[in-house]
Amino acid sequence: MIPFVRRADGVHLGMSSGERSVLTSLTEQLQQVLGGDLSSDPVAARMFPDAYPDDVDASAEFRRWTEADLVAQKTTNASTVHAWLTGAREGAFEPGDEQAWLRCLTDLRLTIADRLGIVDSASEEQSYEADAGVGLRDVYDWLGYVQEHLVETLSAPR
Numbered sequence: 001m002i003p004f005v006r007r008a009d010g011v012h013l014g015m016s017s018g019e020r021s022v023l024t025s026l027t028e029q030l031q032q033v034l035g036g037d038l039s040s041d042p043v044a045a046r047m048f049p050d051a052y053p054d055d056v057d058a059s060a061e062f063r064r065w066t067e068a069d070l071v072a073q074k075t076t077n078a079s080t081v082h083a084w085l086t087g088a089r090e091g092a093f094e095p096g097d098e099q100a101w102l103r104c105l106t107d108l109r110l111t112i113a114d115r116l117g118i119v120d121s122a123s124e125e126q127s128y129e130a131d132a133g134v135g136l137r138d139v140y141d142w143l144g145y146v147q148e149h150l151v152e153t154l155s156a157p158r
Contacts (some may be wrong), residue, residue: 002014002149003146004154006153006158010092011092011098011150011153015085020086021141021145023146024085027078028082029081030078030104030108033111043073043110043114046113051063053068075105076100077104077107079082080097080106095150102147102151105150111138112136112139118140
């Protein structure tokens with residue numbers, strides 16, 4: 001249950017095979033979302049918010065110039081995490097791996113928050129009581145733990 005471990009050469013993945021399996025599935029689902037039609041998926045508004053909320057034209061122009069690059073980066077982050085989870089990558093994380101993990105975990109939490117209807121602290125509290133999202137809510141909380149543990153591990157003295 002210790003997702004990451006700091007060793008002399010850096011941070012290593014310490015997840016159990018069950019945890020890796022769950023997170024592998026989630027990263028694959030995220031890749032499917034990113035490879036799909038984002039214009040019809042409400043999660044796109046969470047992962048790619050309007051740069052200019054009060055100016056529809058400026059937001060559309062900004063999105064036109066940035067969205068493809070942002071989708072590509074998010075897809076790369078998910079692929080990097082997937083490689084670590086499946087054993088294609090091993091050893092200590094490089095700085096780029098650390099950032100990919102942090103960003104991918106954020107994207108996963110944003111995606112699940114959208115599916116649960118979490119937009120603020122009040123709706124987050126309500127999500128605990130919703131019958132339909134009990135398992136998904138547990139995954140959301142677990143991802144928060146994993147993300148927090150990674151931040152703490154990265155911040156710990158070497």
